Amino acid sequence: MAYVWDERYAGEHYHFGTEPNAFLLTQRDRLKPGMTCLAVADGEGRNGVWLAEQGLEVLAVDNSPVALEKARRLAQQRGVALQIELADLLDWDWSGHRFDAVVAIFIQFAPPGMREQLFADLKRCLKPGGLLLLQGYTPRQLDYKTGGPSQVENLYTADLLRAQFADMDILHLAEHDSVIHEGVGHDGMSALIDLVARKAG
Numbered sequence: 001m002a003y004v005w006d007e008r009y010a011g012e013h014y015h016f017g018t019e020p021n022a023f024l025l026t027q028r029d030r031l032k033p034g035m036t037c038l039a040v041a042d043g044e045g046r047n048g049v050w051l052a053e054q055g056l057e058v059l060a061v062d063n064s065p066v067a068l069e070k071a072r073r074l075a076q077q078r079g080v081a082l083q084i085e086l087a088d089l090l091d092w093d094w095s096g097h098r099f100d101a102v103v104a105i106f107i108q109f110a111p112p113g114m115r116e117q118l119f120a121d122l123k124r125c126l127k128p129g130g131l132l133l134l135q136g137y138t139p140r141q142l143d144y145k146t147g148g149p150s151q152v153e154n155l156y157t158a159d160l161l162r163a164q165f166a167d168m169d170i171l172h173l174a175e176h177d178s179v180i181h182e183g184v185g186h187d188g189m190s191a192l193i194d195l196v197a198r199k200a201g
Ligand SMILES: C[S@@+](CC[C@H](N)C(=O)[O-])C[C@H]1O[C@@H](n2cnc3c(N)ncnc32)[C@H](O)[C@@H]1O
Pocket: 005, 016, 021, 040, 041, 042, 043, 044, 045, 046, 047, 061, 062, 063, 064, 067, 087, 088, 089, 090, 104, 105, 106, 107, 108, 109
């Protein structure tokens, strides 16, 4: 069976567009040139490429080869260096990696059970003082139907993120309903949750 994300990403269009995620843009002042950054499940590279344009050294990981080829092309068109790795993040060797920032935008492919492991990996691969920027959907998104997974258990609540990242300094945690236009994949009023957290130094 063909991989569902490869099917979504097939063709010339960028499923989530080529502009960075709106929440990520609001966090630009926290991001400094020279920082090392993991773009988690970066898809077609809209966020990884923008981060590289800000001067960060970015590793974009995803398990869709179709997406990563488009990410490679986007980076080339924009004239930035983007390191790319094809991998299943639920089965990746995180041990050799340490980053100043981890950017995890709409990574709700992980169901409970796997999600705890994934969140632990995100934390472990941050350097002391490193920043995690994460955005996802809350369960109310199932009413809006403007993007995201249909499994309610994969979505985030503020309580869940507060508990999962209790060992970090939570700098910002906000649930909000906002209109986003991110390609055809995320389009319209959306129930979102944003997290910015710092690993203890
Ligand atoms: C909703 S998309 C978000 C893509 C990107 N972060 C963005 O905001 O444009 C989810 C991404 O997760 C990737 N993905 C799903 N399961 C994965 C896994 N086990 N390991 C790595 N990537 C995965 C998909 O290929 C897809 O690109």
